[in-house]
Amino acid sequence: MTYALELKDLRKSFGKTDIIRGVNLAVNAGERIAVIGPNGAGKSTLFNLISGRLQPSSGEVLLNGQRIDGKTPFEINRLGLSRSFQITNIFPKLSVFENLRCGLLWHTGARYSFLRFLKNLDEANARTEELVRQIGLERKRDVQAVNLTYAEQRALEIGVTIAGGANVILLDEPTAGMSKTETSHFIALIKHVTTGKTLLTVEHDMGVVFGLADKIAVVVYGEVIAFDTPAAVRANAKVQEAYLGSSVADAQGAGH
Amino acid sequence: MLKLNDIHAYYGKSHVLHGVSFEVGKGEIVALLGRNGSGRSTTAKAIMGLVHAEGQLEWKGQDILRKKAYEIAHLGIGYVPENRDIFPKLTVSQNLLLGQKGAGKGSRWTFKDMYEMFPRLKEREHTEAGVLSGGEQQMLTLCRTLMGDPDLIIIDEPTEGLAPKIVELVGQYLQTLKSRGISVLLIEQKLTIAMHISDRALVMGHGSIVFDGTPDGLRADATTRKEWLEV
Amino acid sequence: QKGETVKIAMIEGLSGPFANVGQNQLKSWQFLAENLTAAENPAGVKFEIVGMDSKSSPQEALNLLKAASDQGFRYITQGNGSNVAVPLSDAVGKANERNPGKEIIYMNYAAVDPILTNEKCNYWHFRLDGDTSMKMEALTSFMKDQPNIKKVYLLNQNYSHGQQVSKYFKEGLARKRPDTQIVGDDLHPLGQVKDFAPYVAKIKQSGADTIVTGNWGQDMTLLIKALNDAGLKVPVYAYYAGVSGTPTALASGGDLEVYQIAYNHSNYTGRMNSVMVDFQKKFGDDLYTFSIYNGLVALSNAMAKAKSTDPVKVAAALEGLKFNGFNGESEIRKTDHQMQQGMWISKWQKVDAKNKYNVEKTGYTFAPVKYLEPFVASTPTSCQMKRPSAG
Amino acid sequence: MANSTSKRSMSGGRIAIWSLFAVAMIVAPLIFRSSLALTILSQIGYLIIICLSYNMIFGQGGMLSFGHAVYTGMGAFISIHAMNLAAEGSFKVPLVLIPLVGGIGGMFFAILFGFVTTKKAGTTFAMITLGIGELVASMSLMFPGFFGGEGGVTSNRTYGTFMGANFGPQIQVYYLIAVYCFICTALMFAFTGTPLGRILNAVRDNPERVEFIGYNTQRVRYFAFIIAGFFAGIGGGLAAINFEIVNASDSLSGVRSGGYLLFTFLGGATFFFGPIIGAVLLVLASVLLSELTKAWLLYLGLVFLLMVMFAPGGVASLIMMNLRVVKFGRFKPFLPLYAGLIVTGALLVVGAAALVEMVYHIQLNAALGPQVHFAGLTLDTSSMGSWLGAAAVALVGLGLMEIVRRKFARAWGAAQEYIEAEIKRMEAA
Amino acid sequence: MEFFVISLLNGLSYGLLLFMLSSGLTLIFSMMGVLNFAHTSFYMLGAYFAYTISGVVGFWPALVIAPLVVFALGAAFERYCLRRVHKFGHVPELLVTFGLSYLILEVVQLIWGRSVVPYGLPSQLEGPLFTIFGTQFPKSKSFIMLVAVLMLVSVWLLLTRTRIGLVIQAALKHPEMVEALGHNVPRVFMLVFGGGAALAGLAGVIGGNTYVTEPAMAGAVGSIVFVVVVVGGMGSLAGAFLASLLIGVLQTFAVAMDQSIGGAFQSLGMAVTDKTFGYELLQLKISQIAPILPYLFLVLILIFRPKGLLGTRED
Numbered sequence A: 001m002t003y004a005l006e007l008k009d010l011r012k013s014f015g016k017t018d019i020i021r022g023v024n025l026a027v028n029a030g031e032r033i034a035v036i037g038p039n040g041a042g043k044s045t046l047f048n049l050i051s052g053r054l055q056p057s058s059g060e061v062l063l064n065g066q067r068i069d070g071k072t073p074f075e076i077n078r079l080g081l082s083r084s085f086q087i088t089n090i091f092p093k094l095s096v097f098e099n100l101r102c103g104l105l106w107h108t109g110a111r112y113s114f115l116r117f118l119k120n121l122d123e124a125n126a127r128t129e130e131l132v133r134q135i136g137l138e139r140k141r142d143v144q145a146v147n148l149t150y151a152e153q154r155a156l157e158i159g160v161t162i163a164g165g166a167n168v169i170l171l172d173e174p175t176a177g178m179s180k181t182e183t184s185h186f187i188a189l190i191k192h193v194t195t196g197k198t199l200l201t202v203e204h205d206m207g208v209v210f211g212l213a214d215k216i217a218v219v220v221y222g223e224v225i226a227f228d229t230p231a232a233v234r235a236n237a238k239v240q241e242a243y244l245g246s247s248v249a250d251a252q253g254a255g256h
Numbered sequence B: 001m002l003k004l005n006d007i008h009a010y011y012g013k014s015h016v017l018h019g020v021s022f023e024v025g026k027g028e029i030v031a032l033l034g035r036n037g038s039g040r041s042t043t044a045k046a047i048m049g050l051v052h053a054e055g056q057l058e059w060k061g062q063d064i065l066r067k068k069a070y071e072i073a074h075l076g077i078g079y080v081p082e083n084r085d086i087f088p089k090l091t092v093s094q095n096l097l098l099g100q101k102g103a104g105k106g107s108r109w110t111f112k113d114m115y116e117m118f119p120r121l122k123e124r125e126h127t128e129a130g131v132l133s134g135g136e137q138q139m140l141t142l143c144r145t146l147m148g149d150p151d152l153i154i155i156d157e158p159t160e161g162l163a164p165k166i167v168e169l170v171g172q173y174l175q176t177l178k179s180r181g182i183s184v185l186l187i188e189q190k191l192t193i194a195m196h197i198s199d200r201a202l203v204m205g206h207g208s209i210v211f212d213g214t215p216d217g218l219r220a221d222a223t224t225r226k227e228w229l230e231v
Numbered sequence C: 001q002k003g004e005t006v007k008i009a010m011i012e013g014l015s016g017p018f019a020n021v022g023q024n025q026l027k028s029w030q031f032l033a034e035n036l037t038a039a040e041n042p043a044g045v046k047f048e049i050v051g052m053d054s055k056s057s058p059q060e061a062l063n064l065l066k067a068a069s070d071q072g073f074r075y076i077t078q079g080n081g082s083n084v085a086v087p088l089s090d091a092v093g094k095a096n097e098r099n100p101g102k103e104i105i106y107m108n109y110a111a112v113d114p115i116l117t118n119e120k121c122n123y124w125h126f127r128l129d130g131d132t133s134m135k136m137e138a139l140t141s142f143m144k145d146q147p148n149i150k151k152v153y154l155l156n157q158n159y160s161h162g163q164q165v166s167k168y169f170k171e172g173l174a175r176k177r178p179d180t181q182i183v184g185d186d187l188h189p190l191g192q193v194k195d196f197a198p199y200v201a202k203i204k205q206s207g208a209d210t211i212v213t214g215n216w217g218q219d220m221t222l223l224i225k226a227l228n229d230a231g232l233k234v235p236v237y238a239y240y241a242g243v244s245g246t247p248t249a250l251a252s253g254g255d256l257e258v259y260q261i262a263y264n265h266s267n268y269t270g271r272m273n274s275v276m277v278d279f280q281k282k283f284g285d286d287l288y289t290f291s292i293y294n295g296l297v298a299l300s301n302a303m304a305k306a307k308s309t310d311p312v313k314v315a316a317a318l319e320g321l322k323f324n325g326f327n328g329e330s331e332i333r334k335t336d337h338q339m340q341q342g343m344w345i346s347k348w349q350k351v352d353a354k355n356k357y358n359v360e361k362t363g364y365t366f367a368p369v370k371y372l373e374p375f376v377a378s379t380p381t382s383c384q385m386k387r388p389s390a391g
Numbered sequence D: 001m002a003n004s005t006s007k008r009s010m011s012g013g014r015i016a017i018w019s020l021f022a023v024a025m026i027v028a029p030l031i032f033r034s035s036l037a038l039t040i041l042s043q044i045g046y047l048i049i050i051c052l053s054y055n056m057i058f059g060q061g062g063m064l065s066f067g068h069a070v071y072t073g074m075g076a077f078i079s080i081h082a083m084n085l086a087a088e089g090s091f092k093v094p095l096v097l098i099p100l101v102g103g104i105g106g107m108f109f110a111i112l113f114g115f116v117t118t119k120k121a122g123t124t125f126a127m128i129t130l131g132i133g134e135l136v137a138s139m140s141l142m143f144p145g146f147f148g149g150e151g152g153v154t155s156n157r158t159y160g161t162f163m164g165a166n167f168g169p170q171i172q173v174y175y176l177i178a179v180y181c182f183i184c185t186a187l188m189f190a191f192t193g194t195p196l197g198r199i200l201n202a203v204r205d206n207p208e209r210v211e212f213i214g215y216n217t218q219r220v221r222y223f224a225f226i227i228a229g230f231f232a233g234i235g236g237g238l239a240a241i242n243f244e245i246v247n248a249s250d251s252l253s254g255v256r257s258g259g260y261l262l263f264t265f266l267g268g269a270t271f272f273f274g275p276i277i278g279a280v281l282l283v284l285a286s287v288l289l290s291e292l293t294k295a296w297l298l299y300l301g302l303v304f305l306l307m308v309m310f311a312p313g314g315v316a317s318l319i320m321m322n323l324r325v326v327k328f329g330r331f332k333p334f335l336p337l338y339a340g341l342i343v344t345g346a347l348l349v350v351g352a353a354a355l356v357e358m359v360y361h362i363q364l365n366a367a368l369g370p371q372v373h374f375a376g377l378t379l380d381t382s383s384m385g386s387w388l389g390a391a392a393v394a395l396v397g398l399g400l401m402e403i404v405r406r407k408f409a410r411a412w413g414a415a416q417e418y419i420e421a422e423i424k425r426m427e428a429a
Numbered sequence E: 001m002e003f004f005v006i007s008l009l010n011g012l013s014y015g016l017l018l019f020m021l022s023s024g025l026t027l028i029f030s031m032m033g034v035l036n037f038a039h040t041s042f043y044m045l046g047a048y049f050a051y052t053i054s055g056v057v058g059f060w061p062a063l064v065i066a067p068l069v070v071f072a073l074g075a076a077f078e079r080y081c082l083r084r085v086h087k088f089g090h091v092p093e094l095l096v097t098f099g100l101s102y103l104i105l106e107v108v109q110l111i112w113g114r115s116v117v118p119y120g121l122p123s124q125l126e127g128p129l130f131t132i133f134g135t136q137f138p139k140s141k142s143f144i145m146l147v148a149v150l151m152l153v154s155v156w157l158l159l160t161r162t163r164i165g166l167v168i169q170a171a172l173k174h175p176e177m178v179e180a181l182g183h184n185v186p187r188v189f190m191l192v193f194g195g196g197a198a199l200a201g202l203a204g205v206i207g208g209n210t211y212v213t214e215p216a217m218a219g220a221v222g223s224i225v226f227v228v229v230v231v232g233g234m235g236s237l238a239g240a241f242l243a244s245l246l247i248g249v250l251q252t253f254a255v256a257m258d259q260s261i262g263g264a265f266q267s268l269g270m271a272v273t274d275k276t277f278g279y280e281l282l283q284l285k286i287s288q289i290a291p292i293l294p295y296l297f298l299v300l301i302l303i304f305r306p307k308g309l310l311g312t313r314e315d
């Protein structure tokens, strides 16, 4: 069978440093995966490799069975993979509505058109309105993105990510910087907007991880040391040692 | 050491702090808690002279309200901002170098100390800080401020984006600081660690201090927690 | 028409890079207009010259032409830059055709592109300077008699003026001195050379004994500096050595042999000398654009002949007009409105007893070397003048 | 950024504005009748197109170009050659369509050069355009065949008639330009509401993210550049018709490109209509200001410095800020304050300008006597009185203006505070 | 051989002249990110100040005083104008320097007139330093070369031996953070801008009498200095130095080359006449475009190596 996303012996090094050291991972369509691991383990790098922001040194990335390594971010996006960023990355001078609409313009077929008016793109506009509601920013619909609060910006970030209707979604620390209540709202939101889609998310908040994920991939020092159900991962001694830190061993030493 | 009395702060025309008063003593770890947007980061910026503030602000008996940020830094207050503000195009060691004031002589802290504290940084010593992982950047900011040899360090959400294990580690290091006579004003979201290591806890709500007491006192005060901390 | 005031709009770059030249010429016009003698002003009119700043831009000049026309000017003058002169002449022609009764005469005192009196000649345009073909004709005639000139190096700016200098010089020389050799014919982009040393090295390598250049402004002064720096003592025949500023720069350079080919030099006696001296006394600046003098005298003569200041009549009177210019008898040729006049080769040297006029207070002067009669410098024209049908 | 999603056709306000724009263009030549005024109006017309086209890449696309004159200029050259061919009869194109030929010319060169320049953004883009601009300007002088040498290429626009007009009289040319100006402005405005227009804004704000929503940023920039090149070429074509001559030194020079940048910015690059103001100012500054005073370059430099420092959003942003105050009904108290500012400012300007004029007079025209005519006064550079008087007027003006300015600043702050609060309240409601 | 040696010497000397003109710009551009369009105006000011000052106290004192005066002006401009617009971004910064260049030009013309001023070389710098193959090499140019090298060394020391470079680069990203770390950022900015201006001023003191001191002198070198800085790579002093020399040598040798594309076709046996399509372009000799080669070079470099020769960042 084909996986929604499959990584085959993926490697990446910067200069002499190997950061991703042979990652194999296969994700079924519709699965929610949490990617966890110590700081600097290579989680964001992994996302960068998948989404085309970085080119792998070797190995393969397959999206629905199709090779996508070596492609540019926009090509990959057009094939149905979308991602968010650890550091908020939206269009600061555009309104919430415009941000979201930009997110789906390509995918509703508007492309580079300059012969049609945006306001006549009924399908795109309807979907954008829907998105504004979904991420709960109706009241801020016409506010410039810079003027949103942090949490709202994070919500917008997710909104822009899912706008295009991609089937595979990568979220990098979506809840970072949010308070507990905000986080739980937010998790609900993520669950809601990604139903039926394949989701990979990086998280440090274990509450979130265990609440959201069907499966957890643990990345340590550029390798996946475990890929299993939450319960199994929680029980895994290696994971405890390397990441969860029940004892205060030196996490940085892991992998040496 | 640090004394705030009726501090008001503004972003342009919007009034954010409405009379904040508290003190931080020598070698004390004080946790400043509160919801998002309650004004904790603004308090830190007000102390550093980074926002327009009014009221009384004293450091070691000296009025520092109208002083410039670099003057305040020279008087011994270190600041670790919440959004990290690392210098992306500079290497890790250059970032640390900028933390030093003057030649960095007589500082309690050396490069070696920093690299021992976070060996990960040593490995990435000559890497541009911009490509560091989120967590590595967090470590870097903390170390950079320590290089300036402050007597009081204001840390805004230091554990954000850190793996659980590292969060514990940071907690330990803050206590090490305290043992070296350095005061810490810790702005936190993660109650557990803050309550665990701090000597005193402050709770902020709507731009003023609504609770000032010990962690134990806060644990006992369910109404305050409910209303201002949404635990 | 006696006692009438004739207003002339001088459309010229009065600010920007060529401001010093334009300002000097504006003063020259005004000064000469005020100081014409009765003999020079047979019409007895009062000339009033108003400066209008075109910033050396052709489009601005065209705007100013409209402005001048609005303000009732019937005479305009311009000279610095054929890039302005060509459009201006063209626009004057069109405007006169489209607005009968509001004709304007254009006195061109310095734009030397031959095209203005050839392919693009225009009934309302009169050129007081000698065009490039005339100057090269004169220069080659001079060189014909200099046996020690054997190898000539041409260095010019790569635009129409420089290209024309090169072209007409080569033509003339081939006719008059087929034995001489052109050992170099270099064109460089206008105003882009910061250091001419490489060109000097090339000149030296070519073994040239004479340099001919139409360069002006910085391209001229930097060339001379580079020649002096390298100690390459090859005589330079230049077009524009006397323009505002260039002499000052030349004087601080060294003692290179520089010749100028122009319709004048700086050591006239009599009337022109007193004009120059008075001008220098009043403005602390040199009067070097003598064609302005000819322009005023010619206009006044034509007005006297036409007994009117109406441009239509004056234009007709200017055609073929003979008058007494600063070089003596001069004629505005009827076929193309090109003034026929003598040319001078003068030499850049320290002032001495015979040549006293101190150019730009540098202690140097352009001393006359040889006068070439009008017929020598005269060149044929391809102009097919379209005259307005009478009535 | 006023964009509504609902399928409302043009709102009443918008219709009013466009009608006003059209009416203004129709009646302007009836009010300003001199031939100079008419050429000025004509130039404003095509410069509006050019500045708007520049702002397409600069304001909307974040591409700082130092070489926009390349596209207007090449458009103009191609137009003028087309006119000459048409007059000969070998390329039958009526004059009214010549601007389109120019547009295609501009577009052709935008396709050619844009291919390399738009691969990059930011400073790199800016510097490539600077280089290409210098190259084209220098090369054009070397090729008299196409560029007509120093004199340029001339033509005659009256080679045919269109609905009884032969375009000899300037007024006919003006209306031709006005029609083009209106249509092009409308088209460029329409562009801001198209998918490409919006994505162009996104590319300006955050090119990286655009790649992750499916767009090729280079392509987006390239397409926008080509479209801008087309309109620039139309502007050039109209210029060619207007002057009947095209000249490398005017049309292709870096100074021209710089002018488009400066005045687009001065007009206000963040608003669609900013460059229109910029175009008007550009023509007025270059044609009229230099007529008024010899010190025009000094004034221009000063105005720039002050505008950039105190109104970095350009004239358009000043207007919008005041409109906002009007919208919230807080404008009344500012009327007397503005009057005060204008009066005291005028004092300051008159005094300072008198000083400047006297200095220039000494520098340029001292030999013509000490009298300077300025603003209906006769000043005497040799008399202490004139100097002291002018200085006194300037100082008094400055002092009074400072007083008014403080008042103004306080009132302005209060008004803004009120508006912010009001907006918050509305959001909360 | 003879021609080669002289051309090489000319190329180096021209390259060093370019470096002297642009070193201050590199400093400001690489550290502050400001495209200072008024840079060559400061160059001009240096020349004019030196002209006036040397009339009073002689050339050698003027060599020191004039750059100091320019430094003060540059610093004041940073303090009162540039600093205000810094927060609006790069384009307003650039435009404010644009405005300044207009002002300086006008003021210079008001004070010193619109024509050339007789600013001559001091006797110590007159005449040739040595003669090689019968061609003299002037002292004045040698002095320029010396100063250019000194500028390189001192700016290099400033960048590597102090933290100023780091502070500024960091402050461009997060000025408040740098202040919070105890650095007086505004003062550093002011000093750097003043320093860059002073370097331009120094170049003017020497360039003014070696070449010509006139109002057009700023505009004449206005864009070439950007070419040097950008080709070298933004943020790279060594790059600017390399680029200067490369452009100097390249251009000097190009002047000697009389080949053309048309000529190449002809030697391949193709007929190229003035009827051939594109004849004007084909007959253009390399020597004819030598002075604009730097722009071509700039465009090519930016296309194929947008970081510049030794640069590290793209913008």
Ligand SMILES: Nc1ncnc2c1ncn2[C@@H]1O[C@H](COP(=O)(O)OP(=O)(O)OP(=O)(O)O)[C@@H](O)[C@H]1O
Residues within 6 Å of the ligand: A014, A019, A037, A038, A039, A040, A041, A042, A043, A044, A045, A046, B124, B127, B131, B132, B133, B134, B135, B136, B161
């Ligand atoms: N472009 C780069 N050049 C050099 N090193 C890099 C580059 N990008 C990432 N790295 C290094 O790769 C390692 C992995 O970084 P990454 O951002 O993937 O970590 P992470 O797992 O996302 O950590 P965190 O949870 O802290 O965000 C880090 O040590 C980082 O310094």
Ligand SMILES: Nc1ncnc2c1ncn2[C@@H]1O[C@H](COP(=O)(O)OP(=O)(O)OP(=O)(O)O)[C@@H](O)[C@H]1O
Residues within 6 Å of the ligand: A149, A150, B011, B014, B016, B034, B035, B036, B037, B038, B039, B040, B041, B042, B043, B082
């Ligand atoms: N630069 C700014 N301009 C205007 N308002 C601001 C600015 N920064 C913060 N605020 C406002 O000031 C208030 C207090 O913000 P502050 O950052 O101090 O909160 P905080 O307690 O640190 O919250 P967080 O958990 O988000 O860090 C908030 O309402 C915020 O919207």
Ligand SMILES: CC(C)C[C@H](N)C(=O)O
Residues within 6 Å of the ligand: D064, D121, D122, D123, D124, D126, E033, E035, E090, E091, E314, E315
């Ligand atoms: C025009 C520029 C100097 C732009 C610059 N690359 C920036 O955006 O940082």
Ligand SMILES: [Mg+2]
Residues within 6 Å of the ligand: A043, A044, A045, A086, B133, B134, B135
């Ligand atoms: Mg990460």
Ligand SMILES: [Mg+2]
Residues within 6 Å of the ligand: B040, B041, B042, B082, B156
């Ligand atoms: Mg905060």
